[in-house]
Amino acid sequence: MTTDSSRYRALPQLRRAVRRLAHTHRLPVELRARLVVSVTAVARPELAAGRYVSLESSVENRSEDRPGLLVVACRSPQREEALRATGLPLPAEVLADGAAVWRAPLPRRPTALPAGPSARRATATGALDRPGGNGSPVTGQPPEADAVEEELLEVMARADTLASEHRRLERELAETNRGVLALYVQLEERDEKLRKAHGKTLRELEDALRPPPLHIDGVELAVHYEPAGTDAPTGGDLYDWFVLPDGTVHITVVDALGHGVTSTRSALNVTHAVRTLALEGHPLESIVGRTDEILLPFDRDLMATVLLARLDPATGVLLLANGSHPPALLLRADGSAEYLELPGRGIGFPLSGSERLLRTELGPDDLLVLYTDGLTESRRDPREGEARLVETALRHAALPLAEIPGAIAEDMHTVILHPDDTLAMAVRMPHAPRP
Structure with a gap:
């Protein structure tokens, strides 16, 4: 070297x-x-x-x-x-x-040297062999001016090539963007169809889980339900209502442990068992304990709270049986309010059953509110939730009954620290049939 x-x-x-x-x-x-x-x-x-x-x-x-x-x-x-x-x-x-x-x-x-004008001049004039020289015909190297021009031409050619490539890439990108936009529109249309189909399926599923509406002279009933999350449209909070052969209205409110479809199955088992026992004529005070006995062999992990209500439309007599469920709230027409506390243990609990029945009367325009704990325990203190429920129910008591459960749930869930399935039901005996 x-x-x-x-x-x-x-x-x-x-x-x-x-x-x-x-x-x-x-x-x-x-x-x-x-x-x-x-x-x-x-x-x-x-x-x-x-x-x-x-x-x-x-x-x-x-x-x-x-x-x-x-x-x-x-x-x-x-x-x-x-x-x-x-x-x-x-x-x-x-x-x-x-x-x-x-x-x-x-x-x-x-x-080989380029065949352009600068190359021909280089061959004729020669090298950069001395300061200020014009080249040497011996070596065939170009003078500095031609060399600089050659470099500039190369740079410009390179810039032109890059500009042309840039324009080509811009055209390809524009075509790609148009294709992506068209695909995006197609996907949006497909997703919209899927959302509509999904929503229809969910509504049909919810309708299948709900009992048919009851139309009874002298009694109004309304219910509101919302799951803990939109990804699980059903949960463990279910209800059932039907008219017994003697004309009394039976209402069941169930809150099965857990969320999603698994808890829905557990809640359905409870409501079906309760309905069967009620239609067979079993005493109301025995149904919670008997339901536990029936379901225990099939699902030893089942745990659920239950509230049972019997209302006589002719007299307004109301009977309640409770299995570890939050107490019903009764708002009197005069503006007073009380929780109908009743001891008992739920399905899957030790010594399951309602310890006794609670008997009271529902007067004209009195409002009975049945609910699950997702309504009152969305914040830290359940007692604070019960106090807020009284205030909220009194504030909305004058609304048409069909609007009351949803209005109560909306006010109670302005802040949710502990999301849970929520069910709220309202029962009222108006003075006269409402149009």
């Missing part, structure tokens, strides 16, 4: 030397331009400070089957610190002695 070294104190002289070196080794025009600009950028601060720079060149790793690398090193012997060589168009390596070094791959075989 042979190393050539020269000293320079002016940028024009240094540029000519780098161009001559690159041209001698037939580096591509773009690579030559990058090398010239990079060496100039590194040397400029040194020359401006009155220090000279040295330029060294050598060829490394050349063999019969490999052209090797052109190694160009720029040094500033008078500088104590390493040269600054960052942000260059041709990256450089800074050695331990402070020199900036470039390694440029050499062409595999000699490349």
